[in-house]
Structure formats: structure tokens, C-alpha cells
Amino acid sequence: xxxxxxxYILVIAIFFTGCEITPDEFEVKQxxxxxxxxxxxxxxxxxxxxxxxxxxSGQMESFPAIxxxxxxxxxxxxxxxxxxxxxxxGFGGRRVLGYSANCNGDVGLAPVPTSAAANLAASSANIADxxxxxxxxxxxxxxQHLLFAGYGTSDGNxxxxxFASDPTITILEEAMVQDPTFIVTWIGNNDVxxxxxxxxxxxxxxxxxAATFAGALDLVVQTLSANGAKGVLCNIPDVxxxxxxxxxxxxxxxxxxxxxxxxxxxxxxxxxxATAMGLDEMSFSAGPxxxxxxxxxxxxxxxxxxxxxxxxxxxxxxxxxDSLTCYGMGSASPIPDKYVLTETELTAIDDAVTSxxxxxxxxxEAHNWAVVDMNGFxxxxxxxxxxxxxxxxxxxxxxxxxxxLDGIHLTGQGNAVVANKIIxxxxxxxxxxxxxxxxxxxxxxxxx
Amino acid sequence: MKNLLLIAVLLWSASTYAExxxxxxxxxxxxxxxxxxxxxxxxxxxxxxxPGGMALLDKKMSFTAGVSLIFSNNIYQATDGLxxxxxxxxxxxxxxxxxxxxxxxxxxxxxxxxxxYGNSLAWEEGWAxxxxxxxxxxxxxxxxxxxxxxxxxxxxxxxxxxxxxxxVELNKQIPITGADGEASIxxxxxxxxxxxxxxxxxxxxxxxxxxxSYRSQMKAKVTDGxxxxxxxxxxxxxxxxxxxxxxxxxxPANYNVGIAYQINEKFLVSADVNYVQWSVYDSLxxxxxxxxxxxxxxxxxxxxxxxxxxxxxxxxxxxxxLTLRAGAYYxxxxxxxxYYTPETPGANKTGxxxxxxxxxxxxxxxxxxxxxxxxxxxxxxxxxxxxxxTYYSSAVIPGIGFxxxx
Numbered sequence: 126x127x128x129x130x131x132x133y134i135l136v137i138a139i140f141f142t143g144c145e146i147t148p149d150e151f152e153v154k155q156x157x158x159x160x161x162x163x164x165x166x167x168x169x170x171x172x173x174x175x176x177x178x179x180x181x182s183g184q185m186e187s188f189p190a191i192x193x194x195x196x197x198x199x200x201x202x203x204x205x206x207x208x209x210x211x212x213x214x215g216f217g218g219r220r221v222l223g224y225s226a227n228c229n230g231d232v233g234l235a236p237v238p239t240s241a242a243a244n245l246a247a248s249s250a251n252i253a254d255x256x257x258x259x260x261x262x263x264x265x266x267x268x269q270h271l272l273f274a275g276y277g278t279s280d281g282n283x284x285x286x287x288f289a290s291d292p293t294i295t296i297l298e299e300a301m302v303q304d305p306t307f308i309v310t311w312i313g314n315n316d317v318x319x320x321x322x323x324x325x326x327x328x329x330x331x332x333x334x335a336a337t338f339a340g341a342l343d344l345v346v347q348t349l350s351a352n353g354a355k356g357v358l359c360n361i362p363d364v365x366x367x368x369x370x371x372x373x374x375x376x377x378x379x380x381x382x383x384x385x386x387x388x389x390x391x392x393x394x395x396x397x398x399a400t401a402m403g404l405d406e407m408s409f410s411a412g413p414x415x416x417x418x419x420x421x422x423x424x425x426x427x428x429x430x431x432x433x434x435x436x437x438x439x440x441x442x443x444x445x446x447d448s449l450t451c452y453g454m455g456s457a458s459p460i461p462d463k464y465v466l467t468e469t470e471l472t473a474i475d476d477a478v479t480s481x482x483x484x485x486x487x488x489x490e491a492h493n494w495a496v497v498d499m500n501g502f503x504x505x506x507x508x509x510x511x512x513x514x515x516x517x518x519x520x521x522x523x524x525x526x527x528x529x530l531d532g533i534h535l536t537g538q539g540n541a542v543v544a545n546k547i548i549x550x551x552x553x554x555x556x557x558x559x560x561x562x563x564x565x566x567x568x569x570x571x572x573x
Numbered sequence: 574m575k576n577l578l579l580i581a582v583l584l585w586s587a588s589t590y591a592e593x594x595x596x597x598x599x600x601x602x603x604x605x606x607x608x609x610x611x612x613x614x615x616x617x618x619x620x621x622x623x624p625g626g627m628a629l630l631d632k633k634m635s636f637t638a639g640v641s642l643i644f645s646n647n648i649y650q651a652t653d654g655l656x657x658x659x660x661x662x663x664x665x666x667x668x669x670x671x672x673x674x675x676x677x678x679x680x681x682x683x684x685x686x687x688x689x690y691g692n693s694l695a696w697e698e699g700w701a702x703x704x705x706x707x708x709x710x711x712x713x714x715x716x717x718x719x720x721x722x723x724x725x726x727x728x729x730x731x732x733x734x735x736x737x738x739x740x741v742e743l744n745k746q747i748p749i750t751g752a753d754g755e756a757s758i759x760x761x762x763x764x765x766x767x768x769x770x771x772x773x774x775x776x777x778x779x780x781x782x783x784x785x786s787y788r789s790q791m792k793a794k795v796t797d798g799x800x801x802x803x804x805x806x807x808x809x810x811x812x813x814x815x816x817x818x819x820x821x822x823x824x825p826a827n828y829n830v831g832i833a834y835q836i837n838e839k840f841l842v843s844a845d846v847n848y849v850q851w852s853v854y855d856s857l858x859x860x861x862x863x864x865x866x867x868x869x870x871x872x873x874x875x876x877x878x879x880x881x882x883x884x885x886x887x888x889x890x891x892x893x894x895l896t897l898r899a900g901a902y903y904x905x906x907x908x909x910x911x912y913y914t915p916e917t918p919g920a921n922k923t924g925x926x927x928x929x930x931x932x933x934x935x936x937x938x939x940x941x942x943x944x945x946x947x948x949x950x951x952x953x954x955x956x957x958x959x960x961x962x963t964y965y966s967s968a969v970i971p972g973i974g975f976x977x978x979x
Contacts, residue, residue, distance in 0.1 A: 146966070148650045149963075151651075224807075512959045514704055514958060515702070515955075516962060560655045561654045569748075572751045573754075
């Protein structure tokens with residue numbers, strides 16, 4: 126009987142232990158870096174801004190939050206704190222995907238404002254006592270703003286004012302008082318983006334001067350690394366790789382034969398003038414045609430500053446679609462300058478990105494930091510896309526999954542892809558082995 | 574009989590315990606000996622293992638029935654992170670029934686009902702590989718009417734027809750999120766298959782027997798499967814809510830050779846080699862009746878390779894009332910490292926088995942087996958979906974059977 130019982134117990138024991146599997150543990154390594162106090166410095170991308178607003182659930186999926194979670198899970202850091210907004214409306218700019226009718230009454234999917242109202246008082250309330258914060262990303266910040274005393278006042282930046290521990294403190298000082306051991310910095314996008322998103326038409330938003338950019342960036346990294354802290358510096362992606370600039374096709378003026386004839390006749394005087402000046406004539410035919418745009422350069426002054434869009438020039442996501450569809454914008458009247466990036470403007474943007482990125486390389490090298498090549502990474506994605514765990518991700522607006530509804534900022538999945546790219550660079554540059562995130566644990570665009 | 578089958582269908586759900594989606598639990602005596610059986614006559618289960626040996630059974634009538642309980646576990650571990658996911662597999666219950674009637678000294682007829690193919694796997698909800706597979710339940714019940722003829726003292730032949738009743742259900746998520754959660758696709762289908770099981774048994778000496786057997790390939794062709802797709806309302810025009818599908822899943826041919834040696838009255842050893850022609854499983858293609866720009870037919874490479882299984886087992890008759898058994902096997906995985914899907918998480922597997930037969934009264938036996946399967950850890954990926962990970966698997970399978978013969 127005892128024997129039988131023993132056998133019984135043995136069988137049960139084998140049974141339950143047999144099913145247990147103990148997988149090998151992922152072996153975390155710090156390499157030559159110390160992640161115990163990791164900070165993130167940057168702009169809206171770092172802050173977790175998304176869909177036109179900084180809002181709570183978007184911040185929870187910021188790439189700093191994703192990397193921070195990995196570092197906490199890997200037991201390299203004890204906690205990670207962000208200056209979270211009080212709700213999912215923030216200051217009220219958030220867009221969601223919904224239905225909207227155009228001028229013809231056609232209903233389609235489009236980014237629309239959220240129905241919930243923003244609580245401005247709650248969003249503006251200073252939450253510095255909940256800090257210190259490891260995510261110091263401030264929407265709108267350019268490189269010089271990191272050094273700008275007063276940026277945390279109501280005259281400075283509302284997003285910084287809500288978590289600045291003192292109105293006169295700079296973002297850089299907020300970092301330094303925490304004595305960081307490792308810093309992920311992604312700054313400089315706004316030094317060219319403000320120009321680009323305004324179609325190069327807003328004199329208040331010029332491209333930052335290259336020397337100013339290089340000097341400010343060097344001062345920032347020099348200060349951060351003075352005590353031996355390591356870090357990575359992310360470079361600036363080409364703006365043309367984001368849906369804000371690539372979604373509206375420039376050759377989308379679809380005409381029938383009669384309309385084409387009409388337009389050719391209407392612009393016949395223009396064409397005579399253009400020929401006399403050695404410039405391209407406007408020409409329309411049945412089918413898709415390039416839009417008529419504004420070009421404020423001196424070259425076209427005598428022609429009323431209009432011409433047809435050239436191959437490679439971009440129409441911005443903000444262009445009023447109804448005006449294009451129903452009210453003759455882009456044909457009878459030109460698309461205004463602020464909705465278009467012309468060849469000249471694109472060249473200026475390209476040159477700035479190239480110059481800023483070479484400053485990023487030089488500054489990183491001077492202070493022994495590593496560079497995350499976001500520019501190369503996003504160019505690769507816009508050319509070939511990504512396929513991760515059976516999911517296709519691309520830079521296409523809405524359906525691509527990486528970019529949110531403002532066409533510039535990333536979704537949770539976009540942030541996870543960026544987080545993994547940064548982790549990859551840290552691992553190779555510092556001989557570390559930090560765990561990567563699972564991209565499909567984060568959200569993309571939500572369809573109604 | 575019809576009712577019995579229905580109950581069987583309800584009970585039956587297999588799990589991963591053998592490589593691919595073949596189930597190797599077709600007789601408790603055999604299972605306890607590492608699932609040998611091509612040259613070992615362990616009662617009516619010979620009908621499945623080698624129909625050639627059926628005419629060598631010495632009782633006029635023999636019946637056996639049994640069931641195994643599969644407790645299996647699979648773990649997925651991300652290659653470059655801390656992420657892990659587990660399966661929550663339902664307990665699998667493959668069963669068998671064999672009855673053999675000895676017509677005369679030379680001839681025997683029999684009927685088998687068993688579950689040689691199946692796969693049942695459920696990954697935890699929301700897991701990282703949900704766009705490849707969330708869960709699968711594939712079931713196959715095979716009827717095998719069989720006839721065997723003893724040609725001479727040294728040769729006995731036999732053959733049976735395999736009639737398979739098969740069904741499959743597959744769920745996965747689609748990477749589109751709506752207000753109510755993620756989009757998903759559900760595929761269900763059923764089909765019947767026909768095949769052959771044939772074998773020859775060679776009685777070389779009183780102590781030594783050898784056997785060969787062959788189970789043919791069968792192609793489970795689903796011609797009117799049902800696809801149900803759940804997507805956010807806004808994308809309803811891009812996906813049919815419901816559409817038919819066609820797909821074919823091949824069941825591979827098995828070539829078996831075995832040898833059994835009766836060392837003395839109490840002690841027998843046996844060994845088998847199975848060659849499984851898995852290369853027939855090259856791809857799993859779904860041909861949907863309604864396609865849209867966003868919903869196309871789906872071709873999924875599998876690229877399985879042929880494999881060998883090596884088996885060894887022994888039995889020892891302690892008393893007339895008690896026989897002990899033990900065995901082991903090594904089962905190669907047919908799954909290609911670059912085309913490894915979590916729907917059939919294969920690994921080279923080692924099985925260690927033990928068991929006993931208790932004979933409380935004349936003509937009646939209780940057959941017990943306990944099998945432990947250890948899958949080698951493997952790091953593989955499914956290249957078309959860029960999904961890589963390290964997979965672990967194990968299973969514990971107790972089984973019980975009853976044999977009555979007179």
C-alpha cells in the first residue's frame with residue numbers, strides 16, 4: 126500500500142514538473158555605459174506628442190517610456206517618470222480618425238478633432254513636484270531652447286512651463302540637477318521643421334543658422350558629458366520621409382478634355398510671358414496634371430508668382446482639400462506658398478539637414494557619444510518599409526501604422542521602432558545588451 | 574456505433590506531442606515502449622502499426638481501446654528581449670479502438686478507429702505572434718477496415734483502408750485596430766481523406782520477427798471552408814465579412830521498418846525506424862472566393878523536410894499478471910529554420926516512456942503508459958513574416974487502455 130502511494134506521488138510529481146519549462150534568461154549587459162539614471166532630452170518626438178497633441182496615453186507610448194520600461198525590466202534602472210498630461214485631450218489639438226464629408230458630400234475617413242473637450246487649466250497646472258522627470262522632451266523645442274532661461278514661463282513654452290521646477294531654469298539645467306549617467310538626445314528637428322511645415326513661407330520660422338545650431342548643440346553635449354556621462358545623439362530625418370509632406374500627390378489635378386482646353390486658354394497670356402522669359406509654360410491635358418502653385422521667388426515675380434508644380438516638389442498635408450476639389454485651387458488659382466515646398470525650399474531643407482547632421486556627427490565624436498542614424502533609418506523605411514511579426518509598417522499616412530494623424534509624429538508602434546533602433550545603437554556602441562521592445566505591444570492608428 | 578463516434582469526436586482534441594501534426598499515441602503497450610510496433614505484436618494495435626501482423630494474433634476475438642491525456646506546454650521567447658509568451662493548450666485526448674476477428678488460422682479481419690493526425694495549440698491572447706497564429710485545432714479521426722493473411726509460417730501480409738474524417742479551425746489576428754480591438758480572421762473547414770495502410774511481418778525464428786509497413790500519404794483538401802473576418806466598420810468595404818476558402822493540408826506517408834527479439838520467455842526488445850515523408854508539406858495556401866485589394870489569397874511557405882524517427886523499447890514479464898515496459902525515441906523535426914511558424918512549433922524531440930500491463934483476470938488487461946517528451950530548445954524564424962524567437966516545448970502524457978480477448 127505504501128509502495129503504491131509512493132508510486133502515485135512519483136507519477137504526480139513527474140507530471141507537474143515535466144510540464145514546467147525554465148527558459149534561459151536573457152543576459153542583460155551594461156557594457157561601458159551606466160544606465161542607472163537615464164534621461165531623454167528633445168522635442169515633441171521625445172515628449173510623446175502624437176496626433177496633433179501631447180496627451181497621456183500617447184506619452185505612455187513615447188520612445189523614452191518604451192526604452193525606460195526596458196531598462197526597468199532589465200533592472201538597470203529603478204524607475205522611470207514622465208511629466209504626464211492629466212488626460213487624453215491635453216491642450217485640445219488631438220485628432221482622431223473619423224468620418225468627414227467633403228464639398229461634394231462624399232464621406233471619407235479623415236483626421237477629425239476629438240469630441241471630448243480639453244481641460245486647459247488641468248493641462249497647464251505645474252506638476253514639478255511630481256518630478257524629477259526623466260523625459261525632458263518639450264514639444265516645439267529647438268536646440269537653442271535647451272539653453273534658454275525663461276523657456277519655462279508662460280511666455281516661453283506651455284509644455285515646459287507645466288513641469289519646469291522654476292520659471293527661469295533651462296531644460297539643460299533640469300537635466301544637470303539630476304546628475305544623469307546616460308542621456309538620449311534627439312534635438313534639431315524643429316530647427317528645420319518649422320520652416321518646412323510652413324511651406325517656407327513664414328518669416329518667423331526660418332531655418333536655424335548652421336553655426337548657431339552647431340554651437341548650441343556642442344554646448345549642450347559638452348555640459349551633459351562633462352561629468353563623464355555617456356549618451357547617444359539622434360540625427361535628423363529628412364522631412365520628405367514623413368507623411369505630412371508625401372501624402373498629397375502633386376500631380377493630382379485631374380481634368381477632362383474640355384477643362385484642359387479651358388485652362389490652356391486661360392493661361393495663354395502667362396505662357397507667352399513665360400516663353401519670353403525662358404521659363405516653362407503651363408500646359409494641361411486630359412488626365413492628371415501638376416497643380417498650379419505659388420512661387421514667391423523673384424524669378425516668377427513678373428509672372429504673378431505662379432507656375433505649375435515640378436516633379437519632386439511637395440504639397441503639404443495641411444492644404445485645404447475642399448479648395449482643391451471644388452473651388453479651383455491649384456488650377457484657376459494657385460495653391461498658396463505655405464502649402465507647398467518648391468525645389469528651392471527643398472534644397473534649403475536638404476542643405477540644412479545635411480549640415481545639422483554633420484554637426485551631430487562632429488559633436489558626438491568630440492564628446493565620445495554615439496550617433497543614432499535616424500535619417501538613414503527613416504530613409505530605409507520610406508524606401509522599403511518594415512515587416513515585423515507579420516505586420517507591414519511604412520511611412521504611408523494612416524495605413525502605414527508608424528505615423529500618427531498629424532503626419533509628423535509617431536504612433537506607439539512608430540515609437541517602439543525608434544526605441545529599438547536607439548537600443549540597437551546603444552548595444553553596438555557601448556558593448557551593451559539591452560533588451561528590445563515588442564513593436565505590436567503598442568498601438569498604431571485606431572480605425573472607427 | 575454512430576453515437577460512439579460522435580462521443581469520440583467530442584472528446585478528441587490533440588496537441589503537439591509528435592513532430593509536425595502527426596500523433597504517435599496509437600496503443601498504450603506501444604507508447605510505453607517508445608511507440609515501437611512494426612515488428613512487435615502487442616495485441617490488436619498491430620492493425621495500426623503493421624496490418625501484416627494481424628493474422629498472427631492468437632485469440633479468436635481481441636478488442637482494445639485507450640485514451641491518452643496530453644499536458645503540453647510551449648514557450649516563445651523573443652530573441653533580443655525579455656518578452657516571453659506561453660501556450661494555454663487545452664488538454665489533448667487522442668484515443669484509439671481496434672477490434673480483430675480471427676476468421677481462421679490464416680485470415681483475420683479488423684477495424685480500427687484512431688487519431689493519427691492532429692494539432693491543437695492556443696497561444697496566450699494578445700501575444701507577439703498573433704498575426705501568425707493565435708490558436709489552431711486540427712482533428713482527424715481515421716477508420717481503418719483491415720484484412721490480413723498469413724501466407725506461410727514466415728510471412729504474413731495485411732492491408733487496410735484509411736478513411737479520415739478531418740476538421741480544422743484556425744484563428745489569427747489582423748494588424749488593424751478598431752475601437753473594439755484588433756481585427757481577426759477565423760477559418761474553419763472539414764474534409765474526408767482516403768488512404769492505405771499495408772504491411773508485412775516476417776517470422777524469422779521463434780525469437781526474431783521483423784516487419785515493414787507503409788501508410789500512404791493523404792491530402793486533406795478543404796474545398797468549401799468558411800472564412801469569417803472581423804474588421805473595424807470603416808474598413809468593411811475592404812474585407813468580406815464571410816467568404817469560402819480552399820486549402821490543402823497533406824498528411825505525410827510513413828515508411829516503417831522494425832525488428833523484435835524475444836530474448837527469453839520474460840524479456841523482449843524491439844526497435845523501429847519510421848521515415849516520414851514530410852516534404853509533401855511545402856506550403857499552406859488559402860484560396861479565398863472573394864478577394865479585395867486588401868484581402869488577397871494567402872500563400873504560406875512551410876518547406877518541411879523528410880524525417881526519421883528512431884524508436885527502442887523493451888518489455889519484461891514479471892508475473893503472469895504484470896508486465897513492465899520501457900522505451901525511448903528520438904523524433905526529428907521536419908520544420909525548416911527559416912519557415913518556422915508558431916502554429917506547429919516543431920523541435921527535435923526525445924521521448925522517454927514507461928508503462929505496465931496488469932492482468933487482473935484471464936482475457937482482460939489494463940494497459941498503462943506514461944510518456945515524457947522533451948523538445949530541444951530551438952531558435953528559428955518565419956522569414957516571410959520576420960518573426961524570430963526561441964521556442965521551448967515539453968509534454969507529459971499519461972495513458973490508459975483496456976484489452977479484452979478470447
